[in-house]
Each structure stands twice: as C-alpha cells, then as structure tokens.
Amino acid sequence: MKRLLLVAGALCAGAALAQAPQRLFDGADLALGERLLKEHRCAECHARRVGGDGSAIFRPAGRINNAARLRGMVDYCSNELNLGLFPEDVDAVAAVLDRDHYHFERRLDGSAKR
Numbered sequence: 001m002k003r004l005l006l007v008a009g010a011l012c013a014g015a016a017l018a019q020a021p022q023r024l025f026d027g028a029d030l031a032l033g034e035r036l037l038k039e040h041r042c043a044e045c046h047a048r049r050v051g052g053d054g055s056a057i058f059r060p061a062g063r064i065n066n067a068a069r070l071r072g073m074v075d076y077c078s079n080e081l082n083l084g085l086f087p088e089d090v091d092a093v094a095a096v097l098d099r100d101h102y103h104f105e106r107r108l109d110g111s112a113k114r
C-alpha cells in the first residue's frame with residue numbers, strides 16, 4: 001500500500017511538471033533583440049507619443065497582459081511597419097521588452113532577478 005502511494009505521488013509530480021507553463025522567451029537572443037529595438041527606432045516613435053524615453057507606452061497591466069500577447073504585438077507592429085522581422089527576431093525583441101518592462105516570464109518561476 002505504501003508503495004502504491006509512492007508511485008501515485010511520483011506520477012502526480014510528473015504531471016505537475018508537464019503542466020508547468022512554457023516559457024515563451026527561453027532561448028531568445030537578447031543581444032539581437034536589443035540591437036533590433038535600436039535599429040528600428042521603436043523608442044523614438046513611442047517617445048513622440050508618450051514623452052520621456054518612450055517606455056511609458058509599455059503597460060503590463062493593459063491590453064498586453066501576457067507573454068503571448070506581447071509577442072503577438074511585436075509581430076503585429078513588425079508587419080505594420082514592414083520591418084521584415086524573422087520569427088526569431090520577434091522572439092528576441094519581445095524577450096527584451098519582457099525583461100525590461102513587462103516581466104511576464106519572471107513571474108512564472110518567482111525569480112525576481114535575471
């Protein structure tokens with residue numbers, strides 16, 4: 001009986017691991033993202049809109065409220081602006097915005113600093 005409980009416990013732990021949310025930006029190239037953000041002058045246009053350094057445009061509590069939406073927004077902007085970004089470029093830019101402004105993925109594992 002004890003054995004059975006142990007096995008059941010191990011299975012549950014396995015299931016919990018399998019359900020851990022996928023981290024969308026794992027493996028994203030942050031250096032590339034930083035470069036693309038500069039190259040495409042994202043901040044300049046945002047600053048014209050909201051002032052300062054433009055970062056006030058990023059509102060984690062607003063419409064863009066999870067990592068997938070953030071990535072979707074970068075993809076959308078890239079298409080609208082005809083930037084011709086590859087999917088891994090979009091990942092990279094979204095990952096930098098997440099690291100610097102939104103912090104969606106940081107909340108998942110509770111690690112406060114990266």
Ligand code: HEC
Binds near residue numbers: 046059081
């Ligand atoms: C021509 C101007 C312009 C440029 C260039 C631009 N943006 Fe934006 N962006 C905007 C405007 C305007 C908004 C706000 C839209 C709204 O009212 O919600 C916005 C909003 C956003 C948001 C959503 C903010 C939020 O939390 O709601 C993201 C993310 C974003 N931009 C990313 C980028 C990235 C990445 C680039 C560069 C690759 C970029 N933008 C370049 C004008 C621009």
